[in-house]
Amino acid sequence: MTAEPVILVETRAGIRTLTLNRPERLNAANDALLLTLTEELQKADMDPAVRVVIVTGAGRGFCAGQDLGDVSGRDMTFTEHLRATYNPLIRTLRGLGKPVITAVNGVAAGAGASLALAGDIRLWAQSASLIEVFSNIALVPDSGSTWFLPRLVGIHRAFELMALAERVGSEDAQRLGLCEHVFPDETFADEVQAYAERLAARPAHALSLTKQALNAALTSTLEGALEREAELQQLAGSHWEHEEGVRAFKEKRAPEFVREG
Known part of the structure; x- marks a missing residue:
């Protein structure tokens, strides 16, 4: 039996859609997902037929952050893990020579929140939410959250969101500048594709x-x-x-x- 790919890849009308595909775990990240997503972003950057990249999630979640079961018991420090997985992913996404849309279809938590904020354009479904959940397990926000979030909401609000692990819904996310547009859940995928096609028509x-x-x-x-x-x-x-x-x-x-x- 062939295992499901951790990243689904589709190209339509010059748009490369990369879908995190661990829906049973709300797309919580393991090494295979992180490394494959980085590789697929690099492929999209090199493909002249691709003009815009969409990163989204399968099922109810965008990305629930790190799959803790995947790192439990490993002989690897936090620093080593971040340098080998999340840091290269965020650098690749931000350095991509093409616009990247993060299409946040559900919860974006922890490192998933960092990934959601890293897009050039952030489009949210009505039911989407973001939570800097790190303090709930006594960790420091990583994967770029300490860089992205204060630039969007200010250092004091960023600290509050991180310290209290407050969930931000789509209405507040748009008000705070965490996303550019919010679309109804039932039309979200079509709205994101239409937006991406508008962007792909630009120079x-x-x-x-x-x-x-x-x-x-x-x-x-x-x-x-x-x-x-x-x-x-x-x-x-x-x-x-x-x-x-x-x-x-x-x-x-x-x-x-x-x-x-």
Whole structure:
């Protein structure tokens, strides 16, 4: 009997959807899931047919965090485990040269919350929720939560959410800036695909450079950001997408940023 893959992979209309596939565990992460997801993100980055990546979960959960049973009794430190699994995953996702949508279909807890926050665009189902659950087992938030969350909600609110392990529902998540849009559960998958297709129609090269600029600006001075913008703008302006955008503007038509082949 063939085991179910831990990551389901589907490509449609230039959209690569990567679905965490341990629904019986609310997609709690084991090593196989983390390493496979990292590998599939890298494959998507190298595939010229892929313009946007979606990361979502199967069943009722997005990702319930670390599967504690998978690490119980191991001869490995917390530091070693994070450096071998979660840290490379988050670095890969944030460094991807294509937009990544985290489509949060259910609970995102612990490291699953970190993964949910790491997307370039965060789309939530109405029933989705996020909880920084680490303090419930006397651990420190990891997998990027201490970097993402305070930049979104401020350091004091981030500490409160982490210290009290408060669950954040979709309405509060949108109000706090943890997600860009909330869709009804029954239409969520279709809404996410439609949004991704809108994003895929945008200029892929320019968006890749934009992502580079935003990532760098988060740890840059204003002067550094201005210089990087100037350098990246030259790369953007030398690309055929820019020529097409200007031509379409002059011809008063919608630009065509997707080329076949």
